Amino acid sequence: MTHELLRFATAGSVDDGKSTLVGRLLHDSKSVLADQLAAIERVSNERGMESADLALLTDGLRAEREQGITIDVAYRYFSTAKRSFILADTPGHVQYTRNMVTGASTTELALILIDVRHGVVEQTRRHAAIAALLGVRHIAVVVNKMDLVDYSQEKFNEVSASFTDVASSLGLVDTTVIPVSALVGDNVVDASDTMPWYTGPTLLDYLETVPVGTDPRDEPFRLPVQYVNRPRTAKYPDFRGFSGRIASGVVRVGDDIVVSPLGSKSTVTGIEVLGTPVDEAFSPQSVTLLLADEIDMDRGDVISSTESSPLMTNEITATVCVLNEQPITAGQRVLARFGPKTIRAIVESVTDRLDLESLTHLPFNGALEVNDLGTIKLRLAGDVAVDNYADLRTTGAFILVDEQDGSTLVGGMTRC
Amino acid sequence: MSDFADYTLDHLDVLESEAVHVFREVIGEFDRPVLLFSGGKDSVVMLHLAVKAFAPSPVPFPVLHVDTGHNFPEVITYRDETVDRLGVRLVVANVQDWIDDGRLRERPDGTRNPLQTVPLLETIVANKFDAVFGGGRRDEEKARAKERVFSLRDGFGQWDPRRQRPELWDVYNGRHRPGEHVRVFPLSNWTELDVWRYIEREEIELPWLYYSHEREVFSRDGMWLTAGDWGGPNDSEAVVNKVVRYRTVGDMSCTGAVESTATTVADVIVEVAASRLTERGATRADDRLSEAAMEDRKREGYF
Structure with missing residues (x-):
């Protein structure tokens, strides 16, 4: 049986106990090794704490330890007999929008923490909204600190119902709500006998069984070309392959394809998965395609199925998250990166900004500041092949880059 | 179990595909990449992935080894045999050369590990390398857990955690100013166990x-x-x-x-x-x- 990989992100408000929950998950799934545990026990002792502070497992950099905050996305790795996991641990407060957007962009599940005593708060709604915006498919809501409300089913049901309202208003269809005490360990890895009224999965059970990925046969084929492979060696004088990672869909030998943005057409005559010839390949495999015709192609072009090709355009409307201190304004000249494609662009206009309190887009034409989410219109120096982000994540995503200092300015999601 | 099990990759295949994607991004975005190759298992796995990423073309960049002079002789032999077999060019920065001409001084405790940094940086500058592949993994250590796949280094080779760029989706930003370079970590998301399972699966010596x-x-x-x-x-x-x-x-x-x-x-x-x-x-x-x-x-x- 295939040992699958699940990537998920965590989000929580300050003091929801996120670091403790992550520490508990790592500890109870036996992913914390003796020397790591010894190190945090030593530090906990120096700070006068009675037992090991599991939150220390996830605080990485010196600046964070000194200030007692988490300042960036940290990646954690653990595995069980059933699955391997990559956890993007995003901080709860400082720069939280930017960091959560970053963390959520590579994941298919978001774990949102709620303190049962406080219920659904403004930040909970923001986290859910960001997850929805980034196209995160599954939401696990961990209702934490159940030990502080005497494991009350009534309190849990209240929180659960109010989150369900938020989720449905955001169009989040797959949400699972789990009552937990991270401090004690109830329902994190081991089922709890303190909450007999709860019959659902523990957090780890859920993480081990939620479906990973989607069926690539349901998606149109897209291959952004990274590299044109021409060995020109004595053994391979005429080999000309097009290398990239399949962004979505399936490709088979004999398929008719079209290359964007030029529109040239050809037929797949061969597929190699890292040196091995195959008849069929699918997302997210890295492949090299051989074609029947000698067509002109460069890095950044997109090979797709002739049945459903991406939009070709030099005008793009997109939702963006500002990641840098440098604000985004109309008239700004930037570089746009669509996967392997780099192209000059101008911000034509800023049209709205997401109000994080009401979760509504309000008309706005000023400067979008760091951590703002809003809509912009971009004009590009030429046509690019793009998809609607909500349909196809990889070919719908882009970043904007400052040409002078190279900073990544925004993460963008195409709407078309 | 999903109804598309035949269209689901094993986690090692996902990690392999992701690492290959990183190699191909670098060759598309940089002029002079180099791969740090010590003969250690992570660097061996990196080189194996580079071979697969560009097959049937040869690996399109050289490898660099910072030799402290205190390396295990059997590892040096392995290093030389491997680059010969694959036909890749080996650049060696000998720490001993830096000690001999006085640019570095031997430490009282005799360890040369901290002495590697200067020869590494000077060799990167002298060869105008702009992308340097390293075998670092995020699971190794707490400071590495926040490392990017593309990690920007300034003109002094220094890493500033606050200047690192957010990395979204699989779009890597390798833009750098003259004199700066980018460290690239294709194995970022691998664990020690993943590396060993991959060595077993691929029968890597x-x-x-x-x-x-x-x-x-x-x-x-x-x-x-x-x-x-x-x-x-x-x-x-x-x-x-x-x-x-x-x-x-x-x-x-x-x-x-x-x-x-x-x-x-x-x-x-x-x-x-x-x-x-x-x-x-x-x-x-x-x-x-x-x-x-x-x-x-x-x-x-x-x-």
Whole structure:
């Protein structure tokens, strides 16, 4: 049986106990090794704490330890007999929008923490909204600190119902709500006998069984070309392959394809998965395609199925998250990166900004500041092949880059 | 189980595909990449992935080894045989050269691990390398957990955690100013166990000291070190015969052997899976110096 990989992100408000929950998950799934545990026990002792502070497992950099905050996305790795996991641990407060957007962009599940005593708060709604915006498919809501409300089913049901309202208003269809005490360990890895009224999965059970990925046969084929492979060696004088990672869909030998943005057409005559010839390949495999015709192609072009090709355009409307201190304004000249494609662009206009309190887009034409989410219109120096982000994540995503200092300015999601 | 199981990749295939994607991005975005190759297992796996990423073309960049002069001779032999077999160009920065002409001074404790940084940075500058592949993994250590796949280094080779760029989706931003370079970590998302399972699956040959053998060692700081020209053991340290293997193969002065009877890849996987110590905690003296040791060395331009 295939040992699958699940990537998920965590989000929580300050003091929801996120670091403790992550520490508990790592500890109870036996992913914390003796020397790591010894190190945090030593530090906990120096700070006068009675037992090991599991939150220390996830605080990485010196600046964070000194200030007692988490300042960036940290990646954690653990595995069980059933699955391997990559956890993007995003901080709860400082720069939280930017960091959560970053963390959520590579994941298919978001774990949102709620303190049962406080219920659904403004930040909970923001986290859910960001997850929805980034196209995160599954939401696990961990209702934490159940030990502080005497494991009350009534309190849990209240929180659960109010989150369900938020989720449905955001169009989040797959949400699972789990009552937990991270401090004690109830329902994190081991089922709890303190909450007999709860019959659902523990957090780890859920993480081990939620479906990973989607069926690539349901998606149109897209291959952004990274590299044109021409060995020109004595053994391979005429080999000309097009290398990239399949962004979505399936490709088979004999398929008719079209290359964007030029529109040239050809037929797949061969597929190699890292040196091995195959008849069929699918997302997210890295492949090299051989074609029947000698067509002109460069890095950044997109090979797709002739049945459903991406939009070709030099005008793009997109939702963006500002990641840098440098604000985004109309008239700004930037570089746009669509996967392997780099192209000059101008911000034509800023049209709205997401109000994080009401979760509504309000008309706005000023400067979008760091951590703002809003809509912009971009004009590009030429046509690019793009998809609607909500349909196809990889070919719908882009970043904007400052040409002078190279900073990544925004993460963008195409709407078309 | 999903109804598209035939269209679901194993986690090693996902990691492999992701690493290959990183290699191909670098060759598309940079002029002069180089791969740090020590003969250590992570660098061996990186080179194996590079071969697969560009097949049937040869690997389109050279490899670089910073040789402290205290490396295990069997690893140097392995290094030379491997680059010959694959036909890749090897650039060696010998720490000894820097000591001989006075640019570096030997440390009182005899370890040369901290001395690698200057030769590495000067060789990067001299060769105008703009992308440097390293085998670092985020699971190794806390400071590495926040490392990017594309990690920007300034003109002094320094890493500033606050200047690192957010990395979204699979869009890597390698833009840099003249004199700056980017460290690239294709194995960022691999764990030690993933590396070993991949070595087993791909039948990758490693230097034999990764497997159990009998060796003359002595104990220092709770680690088994190999006697050698680098200055160990001192008079109070007794040399004994032990059945050991190495989990990492760095500088002999600070890389410890672990007692082990694992003679095959499969044995090693069982041992690693059951281990109660991290790879670096078990074998690297340099990381024990302080709680923030790795972070400090990264800032200075270490791997």
